[in-house]
Amino acid sequence: MLKITDLHASINGKEILKGIDLVVKPGEVHAIMGPNGSGKSTLSAVLTGNPAYEVTRGSVEFYGKDLLALSPEDRSHEGLFLSFQYPVEIPGVSMVNFMRTAVNEQRKYRGLEPLSATDFLKLMREKRAIVELDNKLASRSVNEGFSGGEKKRNEIFQMAMLEPRLSILDETDSGLDIDALRIVAGGVNKLKSEKNATIVITHYQRLLDYIAPDFVHVLYKGRIVKSGGPELALELEERGYDWIKKELGEI
Amino acid sequence: MSAVQQYIDLYHSQKNLIAGHSSPVMNALRDEAMALLESKGLPTLKDEEYRRTDIEALYAPDYGLNLGRVNIEINPYEVFRCDVPNLSTLLYFVVNDTFYTQAQPAAAKLPEGVVAGSLCEMARQYPQLVARYYGKAADMKRDGTVALNTAFAQDGFFLYIPDGVVVEKPIQLVNILRGNVDFMVNRRLLIVVGKGAQAKLLVCDHSDESSVRFLASQVCEIFVDDDAVFDYYDMEESSENTAKVASVFVRQGARSNVLVNGIVLHNGVTRSNYYSTFDGEHAELSLCGMGIVDKEQSVDTYTYIDHAVSHCHSNELFKYVLNDSARGSFCGRILVRHGAQKTEAYQGNKNLCASPLAKMYTKPQLEIYADDVKCSHGATIGQLDQNALFYMRSRGITEAEARMLLMFAFTNDVIEQVRLDALKDRLRQLVEKRFRGELAKCSGCQACR
Ligand SMILES: Nc1ncnc2c1ncn2[C@@H]1O[C@H](COP(=O)(O)OP(=O)(O)OP(=O)(O)O)[C@@H](O)[C@H]1O
Ligand SMILES: [Mg+2]
Numbered sequence: 110m111l112k113i114t115d116l117h118a119s120i121n122g123k124e125i126l127k128g129i130d131l132v133v134k135p136g137e138v139h140a141i142m143g144p145n146g147s148g149k150s151t152l153s154a155v156l157t158g159n160p161a162y163e164v165t166r167g168s169v170e171f172y173g174k175d176l177l178a179l180s181p182e183d184r185s186h187e188g189l190f191l192s193f194q195y196p197v198e199i200p201g202v203s204m205v206n207f208m209r210t211a212v213n214e215q216r217k218y219r220g221l222e223p224l225s226a227t228d229f230l231k232l233m234r235e236k237r238a239i240v241e242l243d244n245k246l247a248s249r250s251v252n253e254g255f256s257g258g259e260k261k262r263n264e265i266f267q268m269a270m271l272e273p274r275l276s277i278l279d280e281t282d283s284g285l286d287i288d289a290l291r292i293v294a295g296g297v298n299k300l301k302s303e304k305n306a307t308i309v310i311t312h313y314q315r316l317l318d319y320i321a322p323d324f325v326h327v328l329y330k331g332r333i334v335k336s337g338g339p340e341l342a343l344e345l346e347e348r349g350y351d352w353i354k355k356e357l358g359e360i
Numbered sequence: 361m362s363a364v365q366q367y368i369d370l371y372h373s374q375k376n377l378i379a380g381h382s383s384p385v386m387n388a389l390r391d392e393a394m395a396l397l398e399s400k401g402l403p404t405l406k407d408e409e410y411r412r413t414d415i416e417a418l419y420a421p422d423y424g425l426n427l428g429r430v431n432i433e434i435n436p437y438e439v440f441r442c443d444v445p446n447l448s449t450l451l452y453f454v455v456n457d458t459f460y461t462q463a464q465p466a467a468a469k470l471p472e473g474v475v476a477g478s479l480c481e482m483a484r485q486y487p488q489l490v491a492r493y494y495g496k497a498a499d500m501k502r503d504g505t506v507a508l509n510t511a512f513a514q515d516g517f518f519l520y521i522p523d524g525v526v527v528e529k530p531i532q533l534v535n536i537l538r539g540n541v542d543f544m545v546n547r548r549l550l551i552v553v554g555k556g557a558q559a560k561l562l563v564c565d566h567s568d569e570s571s572v573r574f575l576a577s578q579v580c581e582i583f584v585d586d587d588a589v590f591d592y593y594d595m596e597e598s599s600e601n602t603a604k605v606a607s608v609f610v611r612q613g614a615r616s617n618v619l620v621n622g623i624v625l626h627n628g629v630t631r632s633n634y635y636s637t638f639d640g641e642h643a644e645l646s647l648c649g650m651g652i653v654d655k656e657q658s659v660d661t662y663t664y665i666d667h668a669v670s671h672c673h674s675n676e677l678f679k680y681v682l683n684d685s686a687r688g689s690f691c692g693r694i695l696v697r698h699g700a701q702k703t704e705a706y707q708g709n710k711n712l713c714a715s716p717l718a719k720m721y722t723k724p725q726l727e728i729y730a731d732d733v734k735c736s737h738g739a740t741i742g743q744l745d746q747n748a749l750f751y752m753r754s755r756g757i758t759e760a761e762a763r764m765l766l767m768f769a770f771t772n773d774v775i776e777q778v779r780l781d782a783l784k785d786r787l788r789q790l791v792e793k794r795f796r797g798e799l800a801k802c803s804g805c806q807a808c809r
Binding site for chain 2: 158161182184185186190191196197198199202206214218250
């Protein structure tokens, strides 16, 4: 479904991604790990079309379409979703209004009628239950005053509402307490199917205990320097990144 | 010839005509007003308080004036149709600067003792009552535009609520501008709210989408006596060819509570002055406003709150959204006089420049001569939050829609100040429509179609 080839990207003239290659197929879970500042969030921002980044080389295919040619909103309509590492607060825009607009724009793109008010509220209720998101949060402004953990929960709630084909979870586990981690990961698993895929960006094995990856990649200095199976994550947890840097001849 | 000279000449040649079509109470102030205008002139760009609006340029064209009160063929009910249900008001019209007598709510619909109607006519019927207030709050020495208005104004709207009377139904005044030639109007509003009385007034401005230019000068005096509660909403939905120069003067008695909310949804050039004085202790004023301006439109607001006595509370919030090459300016002055202890005065002005060419100027001016007070001010000029925009787009919300939602959210807290649910709902709809670019055609007014 996703094919990234030799992707280079920069921000403010500074090159961050220096040639990424990655193929993701339906049903797969890919974990991306790597030290701070290696470019993991940059990759997710570039894939979702954040205009702050400039793609300088390479291509991305999503279900045969040139992803990089699409606007951020159309990438979403095509089924791409990002759970932000730092979800944005939008004072004055209610969660309900935000979600209704998002859902109906997606329906419009697919040639469907907007949902009626009752159907929409029913959908909200249903999806809220998946991540046990408090109704009080759903009636507030988007992320405004939400705690770190509540924001992450809210991201997965939005994912449940939009039913993406490919989800990128950027450090969704950070800021979650032990129970919340179980609930949120459980929510992600409930949304998993043969048809959709997940890219999990994380620093820790604990999330991967819940969301079992098929592949694990190490992103370092803007490149994927190592790929392997689930055992690679366990090895990183135990040994850190120094041995990889050594392999690269850096130490 | 300076812009003001044509008005001076016009006044001297048409003095009798002007007076003949007005009332003695209004006529009594004209000569003094004209003398002030002759000596002081109109404000210029060199005047500190008028640096952002070229008043002389607005007054320079050769406008027609209806000094002889020629009847204008119009049925305002045809022109104006309130499109929002649930906003049921006692509805009055002023067409150009003449009160429209043919259609007004039956006096029986008003609570006992309430007087509402043509200022000129009421000044004839109740000369003592009107003379007690007319021109007493509007300081002509301060501003040449107020002097000019006082010299020429012949009519307008008068509202009197006797002591203790509560008018439940909101009162609505619709100003309509119409003309076949460039046209100037001088309107006058006088509002007196007695001790412990309560009322709400909504003033709406509409103008014809014709190619002629309008200059609307409006002076509104509001007297709110002890323990009274009064809401004043001013909503402009005019046209790009309309210039409006308006001054509102508020005097507040002890423990009174006043809300003034000035909303510019669509306009050409708008200059609004809000002057407010606390005459009695423990009074509260909420002074707020918002504007949405784009293209070449401009909005310029000046506020002056005089905390003359102690224990009063003022809260100011003005928000503007500017697009295209629009211009905006806000200058907020607060004076806390010597001895006005326990004053609380808060001022906020927040602006959103949604395009790189839009320009906003903001200037707070606090003058505090008492020591036991709480005062604060804050002014910001910002752009749309790029992170919020991208966040919304990443959820499939189109860029245009995302911008609209952010701009709407920005203005929402001024709408929240409205103390009339039906009007709040109506405003939300109108503001949303405006941001969707649909407004220029407000469906409330056929004149704009
Ligand atoms: N606006 C910017 N200008 C210059 N450099 C930037 C800018 N934004 C990000 N960077 C740099 O890009 C690099 C990659 O950042 P990115 O957020 O992608 O890292 P990450 O792998 O997600 O890190 P973490 O694990 O801490 O979340 C960092 O060195 C960061 O400082
Ligand atoms: Mg990151």
